[in-house]
Amino acid sequence: MAKKKTTVPFQGTAEQEAKLKALIAEYKEIPGALMPVLQQAQGIYGYLPIEVQQMIAEGLNIPLAEVYGVVTFYSQFTLNPKGKYEISVCMGTACYVKGAGDLIDRITHILGIEPGEVTPDGKFSLTNTRCIGACGLAPVMTVNDDVYGRLKAEDIDGILRKYMNEE
Amino acid sequence: MSMVKLTINGMPVEVPAGSTVLEAARAAGVRIPTLCYLKDINEIGACRMCLVEVKGARSLVTSCVHPAAEGMEVFTNTPAVQRSHKATLELLMSNHRKDCLSCPRSTDCELQALCREFGVDEYKYSREEIQPDIDDSAIHLIRDNSKCILCRRCVAVCAKNQFVGVIGPNDRGYDSHIGSAFDMPLGKTSCINCGQCIAVCPTGALTEKDDTHKVWAALADSSKHVVVGTAPSVRAQLGECFGMPIGTNVEGKMVTSLRRLGFDKVFDVDTTADLTIMEEGTEFLERLKNGGKLPMITSCSPGWVKFCETYYPDMIENLSSCKSPQGMFGALIRTYYAEKHGIDPKDIVIVSIMPCTAKKFEVSRTELSEGGLPDIDISLTTRELAGMIKKAGLMFKDLPDEDFDPFLGIASGAGHIFGATGGVMEAALRTLSEIVTGEECKPLDFHAVRGVEAIKEAEYDLAGTKVKVAVTSGLSNAAKLLDRVKSGEADYHFIEVMACPGGCVNGGGQPHQPADVRNFTDLRAERAKALYSEDAAMALRKSHENPVIQELYKEFLGEPGGHKAHELLHTHYVKRSIY
Incomplete structure (x- = not known):
């Protein structure tokens, strides 16, 4: 079973915290406040680490377990910030049958992160996406705006090395 | 108190307005099987075990939350209802770790009792062998999610009765499971060890830590x-x-x-x-x-x-x-x-x-x-x-x-x-x-x-x-x-x-x-x-x-x-x- 976790240290600023507190104050008395607060909190921080979820749980007087349950239910909420290089592996049908799973395994092996996670230095994040409409190139992955097609697992090392060497 | 009249399997019964179909059936001497339903605590109609046929309804209805209405004709035992009960159980068993011989809840497990009643003995949808999924970090209980049916009775008593709320459903779809925030081990949370979750668990997913x-x-x-x-x-x-x-x-x-x-x-x-x-x-x-x-x-x-x-x-x-x-x-x-x-x-x-x-x-x-x-x-x-x-x-x-x-x-x-x-x-x-x-x-x-x-x-x-x-x-x-x-x-x-x-x-x-x-x-x-x-x-x-x-x-x-x-x-x- 997937055990999701945040893989980078929290580096929230006082400014972000002030914004979150104002947000919570605005929604405090409104029933059903959790979803909009989570959405806007993700807007403030870019993701929803435990520190942010705790502030929301405390502020809205909702058990943390419930907050976390909602965050992990909706795929648009994320426990990790995007990396400097955002790797997306297409898991649409065509890419999937052409071996996209092997690509993910290789990336996980090299970077030590599962889909939904980010490397501790914040450089790479990994997601698996639905079909990106480039089935002719299956299996496909993108790194930020660069598209790589007709991949094999052994191609991954070289591609990642390129970004590792960049600052 | 205003009353409503309806029939259960053709038998007339009169119940207070606001009663559920489940309660009306009970008044008529008919027990409808349930799993997730706990009166006043967990009324979410999630497990689909209690489905019954209501004349004129588009599909089977969840009797645990469906209000009894005047003139309603309810059937609890038609072939369609029986098929539904059996299918629900077969699906629940598809990812249930079946170590019923040694399970501490064997013979007082609600899931096991229903499987026996409805003749669910071959496991139609079984996939690979299911491994134990155990959290034994708390001093008083063991959670084994490989026997959990996601009925959420534990979640409801924890949050509603006890105001503690340290567990909830995490993730979605096939990954759904009951756990704590950030899947912390229960022993690390502010659980107060009351064990109400164990008392209401219908299966062997929650048991006390055996010190015998x-x-x-x-x-x-x-x-x-x-x-x-x-x-x-x-x-x-x-x-x-x-x-x-x-x-x-x-x-x-x-x-x-x-x-x-x-x-x-x-x-x-x-x-x-x-x-x-x-x-x-x-x-x-x-x-x-x-x-x-x-x-x-x-x-x-x-x-x-x-x-x-x-x-x-x-x-x-x-x-x-x-x-x-x-x-x-x-x-x-x-x-x-x-x-x-x-x-x-x-x-x-x-x-x-x-x-x-x-x-x-x-x-x-x-x-x-x-x-x-x-x-x-x-x-x-x-x-x-x-x-x-x-x-x-x-x-x-x-x-x-x-x-x-x-x-x-x-x-x-x-x-x-x-x-x-x-x-x-x-x-x-x-x-x-x-x-x-x-x-x-x-x-x-x-x-x-x-x-x-x-x-x-x-x-x-x-x-x-x-x-x-x-x-x-x-x-x-x-x-x-x-x-x-x-x-x-x-x-x-x-x-x-x-x-x-x-x-x-x-x-x-x-x-x-x-x-x-x-x-x-x-x-x-x-x-x-x-x-x-x-x-x-x-x-x-x-x-x-x-x-x-x-x-x-x-x-x-x-x-x-x-x-x-x-x-x-x-x-x-x-x-x-x-x-």
């Missing part, structure tokens, strides 16, 4: 003197594990079975419940007289104590400093009993049988110890004791009745009723009123503090001083009460809180009763009857008149609330954080 092997080992060790004490409510529920009716008092058979299991001495924790009243009563009068912190709140329920420490740390001073009856029992065995019988305290193994899983946490508190030895070595639940009796092959129902051993073997009726909500307060009031007024307390029944209402209040006159008391059980009720105290809205002098709804009779360590029984019987009230009828039949009904207690103070403890009593029978608390 430690007891078996102690019993087999001839160098150990093994002493056992049983809590007030255990005798009122143990019989349920052997098919006896709810509310049967089995005190005599329980004592016999413990003796035959090999315990050297079988004592009654009800006796130290009487002792608790002496200490707590004295503490209360002192607070009242000397301007101490009020309201004073009882401290017998370890789930409640941990809840207070965690969620209301600013009210720790309101907690009575008295140890629970379990703690007092252990402390006396370890000191007075050991001394009197010339046994080295190190060679005594003290076992308690409790209705409670939080007692397993309580015995681990280092402040509850004497000379480096814990007050209690091992705390078992009612269920664990039943397991030992079965394993030993004792024919429980046929056992003769025996009496407790004399040292701590006589208890008053006041001690017995400790096991039900309001019982501690009533016991205290009986003693307080006589100590303060010097007159005989009449009548002895304090009906205002009995019963299963969420919050009970009463006011009594103690020799000219008005004393306001309140009684509550279930921690969400307790939280409401405490908020009123904090805001100044309520000005009680004395409050009794028990963590589990209805008190210890409905504790997290008590026998499992399937939802089928829970939804149509008020377990809290039915189980409490055994204690109140025992009390009513007794001549000795006041703690301070208990000859054992009187002798204990004379021979060993000195004065109630005195130096020695304080050293042995009182404790302190720690602030805990929620995260």
Whole structure:
């Protein structure tokens, strides 16, 4: 079973915290406040680490377990910030049958992160996406705006090395 | 009350408006299978087990939440309904780890019972072999999610009844599972160990941590003197594990079975419940007289104590400093009993049988110890004791009745009723009123503090001083009460809180009763009857008149609330954080 976790240290600023507190104050008395607060909190921080979820749980007087349950239910909420290089592996049908799973395994092996996670230095994040409409190139992955097609697992090392060497 | 008329399988039935189809069927003598539904607690229609056919409806409806309506024609047993029941079970079994032979819940598992009823014996959708998925980080329970059916009964009791809410459904789809925030191990969360989740779990996904092997080992060790004490409510529920009716008092058979299991001495924790009243009563009068912190709140329920420490740390001073009856029992065995019988305290193994899983946490508190030895070595639940009796092959129902051993073997009726909500307060009031007024307390029944209402209040006159008391059980009720105290809205002098709804009779360590029984019987009230009828039949009904207690103070403890009593029978608390 997937055990999701945040893989980078929290580096929230006082400014972000002030914004979150104002947000919570605005929604405090409104029933059903959790979803909009989570959405806007993700807007403030870019993701929803435990520190942010705790502030929301405390502020809205909702058990943390419930907050976390909602965050992990909706795929648009994320426990990790995007990396400097955002790797997306297409898991649409065509890419999937052409071996996209092997690509993910290789990336996980090299970077030590599962889909939904980010490397501790914040450089790479990994997601698996639905079909990106480039089935002719299956299996496909993108790194930020660069598209790589007709991949094999052994191609991954070289591609990642390129970004590792960049600052 | 307005009524609606409908038919169940062609049979006419009339039920109060607002009843569900499930309830209407029950009124017509038809049991509809359910899994996720718990009345007033978990009404989410999620498991689809209770589907029935309603004439004119587009599809099958969930009878547990579907309101009965005038003229409705309901069919609970058509081929379509039977197919649906079977398919639901087959799907639930598709990712259920089927170790039914050795599962602790085998034979009282609600899922297993339904599979047998509906002939689900081949597992149509089974995939690869399912591995255990275990969290055993908490001191009192084991969660094995490979047997979880996601009914959310545990989630609902935790959040709604107990106001703790440390578990919930995480992730989605095939990855959905019940867990804590950030999938922290339960032992790292602010769980208060009440075990209500275990009591309502329909399968083997939640079980108490079985400590019986430690007891078996102690019993087999001839160098150990093994002493056992049983809590007030255990005798009122143990019989349920052997098919006896709810509310049967089995005190005599329980004592016999413990003796035959090999315990050297079988004592009654009800006796130290009487002792608790002496200490707590004295503490209360002192607070009242000397301007101490009020309201004073009882401290017998370890789930409640941990809840207070965690969620209301600013009210720790309101907690009575008295140890629970379990703690007092252990402390006396370890000191007075050991001394009197010339046994080295190190060679005594003290076992308690409790209705409670939080007692397993309580015995681990280092402040509850004497000379480096814990007050209690091992705390078992009612269920664990039943397991030992079965394993030993004792024919429980046929056992003769025996009496407790004399040292701590006589208890008053006041001690017995400790096991039900309001019982501690009533016991205290009986003693307080006589100590303060010097007159005989009449009548002895304090009906205002009995019963299963969420919050009970009463006011009594103690020799000219008005004393306001309140009684509550279930921690969400307790939280409401405490908020009123904090805001100044309520000005009680004395409050009794028990963590589990209805008190210890409905504790997290008590026998499992399937939802089928829970939804149509008020377990809290039915189980409490055994204690109140025992009390009513007794001549000795006041703690301070208990000859054992009187002798204990004379021979060993000195004065109630005195130096020695304080050293042995009182404790302190720690602030805990929620995260």
